[in-house]
Amino acid sequence: MAARFAAGDRVAVRRAFPPGHIRTPWYARGAAGEVERICGAFGNPEELAFGRRDAPKQTLYRVRFAQTALWPDYDGPPGDTIDIELYEHWLEPATE
Amino acid sequence: MATHDHHGHDHAPPPDEDGPLTYYQTMEIAVRELLIEKGIFGADDVRRAIETMDARDHAAGAEVVAHAWTDPDFREALLADGTGACARLGIDIGPTRLIAVENTAAVHNVIVCTLCSCYPRNLLGLPPDWYKSRAYRSRVVREPRAVLREFGTAIPDDVTVRVHDSTADMRYIVVPRRPAGTEGWARERLAALVTRDSLIGVTVPKNP
Numbered sequence: 001m002a003a004r005f006a007a008g009d010r011v012a013v014r015r016a017f018p019p020g021h022i023r024t025p026w027y028a029r030g031a032a033g034e035v036e037r038i039c040g041a042f043g044n045p046e047e048l049a050f051g052r053r054d055a056p057k058q059t060l061y062r063v064r065f066a067q068t069a070l071w072p073d074y075d076g077p078p079g080d081t082i083d084i085e086l087y088e089h090w091l092e093p094a095t096e
Numbered sequence: 097m098a099t100h101d102h103h104g105h106d107h108a109p110p111p112d113e114d115g116p117l118t119y120y121q122t123m124e125i126a127v128r129e130l131l132i133e134k135g136i137f138g139a140d141d142v143r144r145a146i147e148t149m150d151a152r153d154h155a156a157g158a159e160v161v162a163h164a165w166t167d168p169d170f171r172e173a174l175l176a177d178g179t180g181a182c183a184r185l186g187i188d189i190g191p192t193r194l195i196a197v198e199n200t201a202a203v204h205n206v207i208v209c210t211l212c213s214c215y216p217r218n219l220l221g222l223p224p225d226w227y228k229s230r231a232y233r234s235r236v237v238r239e240p241r242a243v244l245r246e247f248g249t250a251i252p253d254d255v256t257v258r259v260h261d262s263t264a265d266m267r268y269i270v271v272p273r274r275p276a277g278t279e280g281w282a283r284e285r286l287a288a289l290v291t292r293d294s295l296i297g298v299t300v301p302k303n304p
Binding site for chain 2 (some may be wrong): 027080086087
């Protein structure tokens with residue numbers, strides 16, 4: 001399955017709050033960062049949690065966020081970062 | 097505290113767990129009993145699996161780092177494909193994939209799973225209680241430098257702090273910087289400097 005984004009692409013995490021087994025941390029929703037690497041295609045935990053093992057796999061990315069993009073009052077140098085694993089359906093091209 | 101003599105152990109007894117079983121405790125017991133009854137495995141197999149899990153420590157993780165410190169080709173392979181490099185040493189990472197992140201003069205890495213307690217158990221053993229605590233999970237992404245200071249680790253402002261949140265199918269190990277004064281050391285001796293916490297990234301290896 002073709003990956004929608006490439007390493008280096010600017011992406012934003014969907015600002016969505018669906019119920020279920022969601023592995024997208026709340027603190028990253030709505031934030032923009034840069035694809036650090038593509039991890040491969042993996043079972044989608046939102047489907048696996050309900051026993052749907054045949055659901056299509058999702059491309060998993062590691063996205064690097066500036067700490068200052070997540071916490072406006074971050075207490076540290078501007079270069080500090082967090083890398084988070086995110087499934088493709090949670091990402092969209094960054095508009096900023 | 098001062099009124100009686102403490103002799104090296106904590107006097108608070110473990111909780112008695114007198115409450116009713118939870119839903120999942122009941123389900124675990126029921127499934128386990130059914131599997132034993134059907135002869136899928138025996139009670140001793142369950143006991144042995146728990147014993148093996150409890151006995152695991154960070155020795156494999158320390159061995160991987162000692163290899164990375166002494167073999168440039170292995171270091172490169174480890175950073176490119178953690179799972180594959182560990183397999184070369186006969187270490188099976190399990191169903192998840194390993195990413196090794198390297199500390200340098202410019203970058204310090206630290207690992208967390210904010211959602212639960214994802215941890216590279218095959219390399220590091222069972223996670224420490226603090227790793228699973230809500231305080232660590234919520235604070236290390238928010239104020240990593242303050243958390244590291246509480247572990248006795250002061251990161252200068254000209255060094256980038258990079259937090260890795262294990263939210264999905266990857267597991268992480270930090271490759272710490274090799275301590276100065278260890279030139280020419282054998283791998284076993286180097287591995288003894290690599291502590292569990294230095295592999296999580298909340299501290300650095302022991303000094304020689």
